[in-house]
Amino acid sequence: xxxxxxxxxxxxxxxxxxxxxxxxxxxxxxxxxxxxxxxxxxxxxxxxxxxxxxxxxxxxxxxxxxxxxxxxxxxxxxxxxxxxxxxxxxxxxxxxxxxxxxxxxxxxxxxxx
Amino acid sequence: xxxxxxxxxxxxxxxxxxxxxxxxxxxxxxxxxxxxxxxxxxxxxxxxxxxxxxxxxxxxxxxxxxxxxxxxxxxxxxxxxxxxxxxxxxxxxxxxxxxxxxxxxxxxxxx
Numbered sequence: 001x002x003x004x005x006x007x008x009x010x011x012x013x014x015x016x017x018x019x020x021x022x023x024x025x026x027x028x029x030x031x032x033x034x035x036x037x038x039x040x041x042x043x044x045x046x047x048x049x050x051x052x053x054x055x056x057x058x059x060x061x062x063x064x065x066x067x068x069x070x071x072x073x074x075x076x077x078x079x080x081x082x083x084x085x086x087x088x089x090x091x092x093x094x095x096x097x098x099x100x101x102x103x104x105x106x107x108x109x110x111x112x113x
Numbered sequence: 114x115x116x117x118x119x120x121x122x123x124x125x126x127x128x129x130x131x132x133x134x135x136x137x138x139x140x141x142x143x144x145x146x147x148x149x150x151x152x153x154x155x156x157x158x159x160x161x162x163x164x165x166x167x168x169x170x171x172x173x174x175x176x177x178x179x180x181x182x183x184x185x186x187x188x189x190x191x192x193x194x195x196x197x198x199x200x201x202x203x204x205x206x207x208x209x210x211x212x213x214x215x216x217x218x219x220x221x222x223x224x
Contacts, residue, residue: 009153034212043117043203043215044156089155098163099144099210100171103155 003027004092006104014112019077021107023090026071030092034101035064035075038087047088048075080111114139117216119204125222126194134189134219136204142214144207145187146171147179149200150218156203162187194223 005024013019023033031052036044050057050064050073057064063076077084087108091101120135136145143164148156158171162181176198178190187206191198199222205213 004155006155032210036215041217043205043217045215046212049212091156093210098161099207099213100146100158100161101156101213102172103148103157105153105155 001026002105003030004090004102004104006088006090006107008107009105010108010110012110012112013080015082016079019075019080019084019109019111021075021077021088021090021109023073023075023104024071025073025092027092027094027102028071029094030102031095032093033064033066033073034091034093035062036089036091036103038089038106044089077109080109082111082113085109085111116140117204117206117214119202119216119219121219122217123220125224126191127224128195130194131190131192132194132221133191134202134204134221136187136189136206136216137185138187138204138206138214139185140206140214141184142206142208143184144209144213145181146205146207146213147177147187147189148203148205149173149198150203151200159189159202194221196223199223 034049035047038044146161147159160179165184204216207213
């Protein structure tokens with residue numbers, strides 16, 4: 001039973017347009033959410049995070065939105081660049097589980113020049 | 114700073130063989146983790162450690178053992194490898210509740 005799901009395995013967008021990556025979760029005990037980016041043959045790198053007490057967090061071209069009632073979060077990348085092409089994982093942390101993360105299955109983003 | 118390093122980068126084993134994957138971090142982090150990544154499954158936590166000398170089971174611990182004898186090192190052992198353990202293995206480390214930093218991964222194939 002996957003507690004964190006990324007229902008789109010892949011997404012293709014044109015350079016300069018907006019990329020929207022989605023993530024759904026089922027466990028209401030999750031209180032902190034993160035997005036990681038992964039290039040081939042490399043480890044995941046932290047991108048952006050959001051606490052459950054907020055509904056938006058922005059860092060440059062990257063914005064994460066959290067809708068707690070829908071148990072849904074999304075990552076917006078504006079404008080998208082070819083270097084953003086990678087696999088994106090969302091992850092969630094429970095408030096009573098130390099720093100253990102539960103990851104979604106990932107979405108492969110392809111940004112076309 | 115090298116961050117998180119993993120040894121080896123690639124390995125091919127035969128069913129029943131054993132091996133140890135080494136993870137080292139130079140950030141003085143208390144927490145260390147071992148994950149496996151399989152297609153469509155994301156990263157799943159195998160074992161983790163909240164400090165030197167401690168280990169705990171994660172989501173998929175069966176068939177693996179770990180040790181944290183030194184703060185900077187976290188070892189993952191496979192005593193009798195099975196084809197189902199073919200995967201990419203990632204080590205990570207973190208301070209308490211901050212983001213985790215990942216190593217480059219070890220690609221393991223069990224024939």
